[in-house]
Amino acid sequence: MSAQIAPPGTGQERKELDRVVIRFAGDSGDGMQMTGDRFTSVSAFLGNDLSTLPDFPAEIRAPAGTLAGVSAFQIHFSDHDILTPGDQPGVLVAMNPAALKANLKDLLPGGLLIVNEDAFDKRNLEKVGYTTNPLDGGSLEGFQVTRIHMTKMTIAAVKDSTLNKKEAERSKNMLALGVICWMYGRPLEPTIAWLEKKFSKKPEIANATIAALKAGHAFGETAELAAYSVKPATLAPGTYRRITGNQAIAFGLIAASVQSKVPLLLGSYPITPASDILHELSRYKNFGVRTIQAEDEIAAISMAIGASFSGHLGVTTTSGPGLDLKSEALGLAVSLELPLLVIDIQRGGPSTGLPTKTEQSDLLHAMYGRHGESPLPIVASYSPPSCFWAAIEGARLALKYMTPVIILSDGYLANGAEPWRIPAVEKLPEIPVRFASQPNVGEDFWPYLRDETTLARPWAIPGTPGLEHRIGGLEKADGSGNISYDPDNHNLMTLLRQAKIKAIEEDIDPLEWDGDDDARVLVLGWGSTYGAIGAACRRLRLRGLKVARAHLKHLNPFPKNTGELLSRFDEVIIPEMNMGQLSKLIRAEFLIDVISINQVKGLPFRAGDLEAEIEEHL
Amino acid sequence: MSELGQPEDPTIERGITEGPGGVSTLTRQDFMSDQEVRWCAGCGDYAILAAVQSVLPGLGIPREKFVFVSGIGCSSRFPYYMNTYGIHSIHGRAPAFATGIATARPDLNVWVVTGDGDGLSIGGNHLIHALRRNVNLKILLFNNQIYGLTKGQYSPTSERGKVTKSTPFGSLETPFNPVSLALAAEATFVARTYDVERKHLPEILRRAAAHRGSAFIEIYQNCNIFNDGAFVALTGKGRSGNRVYLEHGKPIVFGPDNSKGVRMKKDGALEVVNVADAGLDQIMVHDEHHESQSLAYALSRLSSGPTMPTPLGVFREVEKPVYGDGIERQLRMAAEQQGPGDLSKLLNSGDTWTVD
Numbered sequence: 001m002s003a004q005i006a007p008p009g010t011g012q013e014r015k016e017l018d019r020v021v022i023r024f025a026g027d028s029g030d031g032m033q034m035t036g037d038r039f040t041s042v043s044a045f046l047g048n049d050l051s052t053l054p055d056f057p058a059e060i061r062a063p064a065g066t067l068a069g070v071s072a073f074q075i076h077f078s079d080h081d082i083l084t085p086g087d088q089p090g091v092l093v094a095m096n097p098a099a100l101k102a103n104l105k106d107l108l109p110g111g112l113l114i115v116n117e118d119a120f121d122k123r124n125l126e127k128v129g130y131t132t133n134p135l136d137g138g139s140l141e142g143f144q145v146t147r148i149h150m151t152k153m154t155i156a157a158v159k160d161s162t163l164n165k166k167e168a169e170r171s172k173n174m175l176a177l178g179v180i181c182w183m184y185g186r187p188l189e190p191t192i193a194w195l196e197k198k199f200s201k202k203p204e205i206a207n208a209t210i211a212a213l214k215a216g217h218a219f220g221e222t223a224e225l226a227a228y229s230v231k232p233a234t235l236a237p238g239t240y241r242r243i244t245g246n247q248a249i250a251f252g253l254i255a256a257s258v259q260s261k262v263p264l265l266l267g268s269y270p271i272t273p274a275s276d277i278l279h280e281l282s283r284y285k286n287f288g289v290r291t292i293q294a295e296d297e298i299a300a301i302s303m304a305i306g307a308s309f310s311g312h313l314g315v316t317t318t319s320g321p322g323l324d325l326k327s328e329a330l331g332l333a334v335s336l337e338l339p340l341l342v343i344d345i346q347r348g349g350p351s352t353g354l355p356t357k358t359e360q361s362d363l364l365h366a367m368y369g370r371h372g373e374s375p376l377p378i379v380a381s382y383s384p385p386s387c388f389w390a391a392i393e394g395a396r397l398a399l400k401y402m403t404p405v406i407i408l409s410d411g412y413l414a415n416g417a418e419p420w421r422i423p424a425v426e427k428l429p430e431i432p433v434r435f436a437s438q439p440n441v442g443e444d445f446w447p448y449l450r451d452e453t454t455l456a457r458p459w460a461i462p463g464t465p466g467l468e469h470r471i472g473g474l475e476k477a478d479g480s481g482n483i484s485y486d487p488d489n490h491n492l493m494t495l496l497r498q499a500k501i502k503a504i505e506e507d508i509d510p511l512e513w514d515g516d517d518d519a520r521v522l523v524l525g526w527g528s529t530y531g532a533i534g535a536a537c538r539r540l541r542l543r544g545l546k547v548a549r550a551h552l553k554h555l556n557p558f559p560k561n562t563g564e565l566l567s568r569f570d571e572v573i574i575p576e577m578n579m580g581q582l583s584k585l586i587r588a589e590f591l592i593d594v595i596s597i598n599q600v601k602g603l604p605f606r607a608g609d610l611e612a613e614i615e616e617h618l
Numbered sequence: 619m620s621e622l623g624q625p626e627d628p629t630i631e632r633g634i635t636e637g638p639g640g641v642s643t644l645t646r647q648d649f650m651s652d653q654e655v656r657w658c659a660g661c662g663d664y665a666i667l668a669a670v671q672s673v674l675p676g677l678g679i680p681r682e683k684f685v686f687v688s689g690i691g692c693s694s695r696f697p698y699y700m701n702t703y704g705i706h707s708i709h710g711r712a713p714a715f716a717t718g719i720a721t722a723r724p725d726l727n728v729w730v731v732t733g734d735g736d737g738l739s740i741g742g743n744h745l746i747h748a749l750r751r752n753v754n755l756k757i758l759l760f761n762n763q764i765y766g767l768t769k770g771q772y773s774p775t776s777e778r779g780k781v782t783k784s785t786p787f788g789s790l791e792t793p794f795n796p797v798s799l800a801l802a803a804e805a806t807f808v809a810r811t812y813d814v815e816r817k818h819l820p821e822i823l824r825r826a827a828a829h830r831g832s833a834f835i836e837i838y839q840n841c842n843i844f845n846d847g848a849f850v851a852l853t854g855k856g857r858s859g860n861r862v863y864l865e866h867g868k869p870i871v872f873g874p875d876n877s878k879g880v881r882m883k884k885d886g887a888l889e890v891v892n893v894a895d896a897g898l899d900q901i902m903v904h905d906e907h908h909e910s911q912s913l914a915y916a917l918s919r920l921s922s923g924p925t926m927p928t929p930l931g932v933f934r935e936v937e938k939p940v941y942g943d944g945i946e947r948q949l950r951m952a953a954e955q956q957g958p959g960d961l962s963k964l965l966n967s968g969d970t971w972t973v974d
Contacts, residue, residue, distance in 0.1 A: 240973060285948050302744075422966055462684075471704075
């Protein structure tokens, strides 16, 4: 990490770094997410590898200047492939005392601290309990502090506009961005073009933000601030774009619809951090995507199931509290054996918990959160781009096996962005779907007469003459689907539903692992810990320690080789952002006494922390 | 997938097919499933089932286009007895399932069967939102003012003071008036009828079927096991005096020789008067299509229960934009303006860069 801290070069001769972690921090209203997003965009444009971590409060506008209102955006960018948004920033941009107080503890010793000193007035200092101005005392001696009059300079830069002082001040985030762009050798043009487009109907704002951006850049140059460069990363050849997890899920769903030729209907109720999938899908009506903002979570899944009954791919998106509410309808979908995708963007719980923070604590809920024996496949994404794969894979399983599927993502994957090598459409998997068109027992149609291979029942959709049938939540007779209270039939149907899901293990990729052949310890993960575990293991191996790692993308059923692979190692360590939910499943399924590493802070693991914890067991 | 995102299947035709070959020959038997009907002997549900099965063949719609959706309760077994497509779903949620079906497939004719507990208690939210959206659904609410399938607890339409298993000292709750509720929820078609009305019930069903948008029918239905005779003061033999039949454009009169009439008081409330005393010109003329639902609402408040003069028939029928039609229009417009979806173009949208 110390590689981030280096003696700076000058504008003429920039000091080259292999990677940098910058955190932008300010008030919720300061536009830190937009600032970070723009810096990310321009870094992607330059060809850096990158990973981002937006971290913002649940309140839309907490009282200005308070610790509760601090919003931050961290970006890790590099000249090589990286796996995480970085443990600790080497650069902290603090727009006010609250942002400084909330984030200083994370800044690397010797790191660059860039502050808006105009915001360090008596009132703002008092709001966060500073009795003296930390910029003046010796408390920041361990850092390289750059004080900038961001507010005053912004007002001066936009003095020719008709904006009043308060409106003018709002462009100070662009001034900060201009400064950072100069320091790291990023061009302004992409940001200027973006601002012109975004504020095309408000030219005054467009002009003000661009003026502030340029003023920041010019200040960096004139004041001869530290100047660095980070070369492009050597990524695999192809066309790239930046993508967040939620955007990738939306694209994946549309791709699944195109590949299967089954139209998509999303029923969704707004909930953080899943709402962006609803927003995104609502835009693509030219793909035949129907979206309904339902009256509640239960209606949302019910509408999706109704659509699936009618021959569409029904999808519902939610987060923990919504998954609770959907449980009964999800059980019905298991009983109806209809294709359905339930996408759960996990967040801190229980109850309302931490709406904007990440966690992996819905795994057992996804597995067991329904009454009765109610098995269904679970697929988990593990990086923002992999959400695209997870949506397609979930749809493939749902349509092929006529079953609801839960896709688990989380708040970090949902909002975090990474470069994504755009796949060629021709290389996407085919998802063949055939609707029933003929009676299957003489002149009758039996809705529960299963395919011998997949155990899937036929999908006969309304409008098909001669296949009229009724299905419901009451237990059905094997084959005919008529109501049946027969004890042996219930036993048989329970076994069939279980066998159908279990057999999917034959149809999914085996669990892969990498690392040292003679490693005695395997680190097993699932979901968004992928990057942190990968980075921790990489560091351990660079230090000559032996370790192996594997990452589960299917949580139910597990890949067929899971038990065999785990038993090859003396120790299996499972880091999770919960209290050990995968550990419980692995112990129960394979009788392997795994070691759990648990963290529930609403933030991803730091690779450095994992490195230390794993090392204790090597 | 077709341009508008309909399932691509030869068996699916878009749009409502009016009377193709064979349809006109459909009979009541064609809509009877092979399942044994398992309601209690004497239940009002039998009459409603028979009425629906007798009305559907005459609508000129192919059988495979009908979908019956229900929740949980005695009435919700209804789909099993219809030889159409159907879902027996979960408690209270039928309007939401039906919304999904009707939105995905505007070519289908979707009916919801629910009860006073299913539709007004556990599922009240879905009912009002389906009505508000004006989804193309026909909603039949069987109101027997009791929970039957759970064996006799009071329901949200049970009268105050009702003694049931769960209210041994009498219910303390004010009941819902389903017609008032539907009107307040912006329903575009609201009607009331009762189970054993051999002519009126089928006629109201036909009117609902012809309405595009949400059609809500409250059907008074006798539960002869747990709440027998709840409507006898209205529906019993020789008790026609309480039945106020609504007819569009006609004065609202009822009783022996239409001697009673409904008049609006100065405060806007309605009252029952002797037509002879008040004069026919003072009697309210029924207007189903009035822009405001205020008059229909006032009519719905005429009685607080079936023991008083109770309006039957169509309270309100107005044309409003239908939810599914609006969705189809947006899909069509998007395809016209942006061109049909191009996946490669979508994935490559936004800022991209190439690594050689």
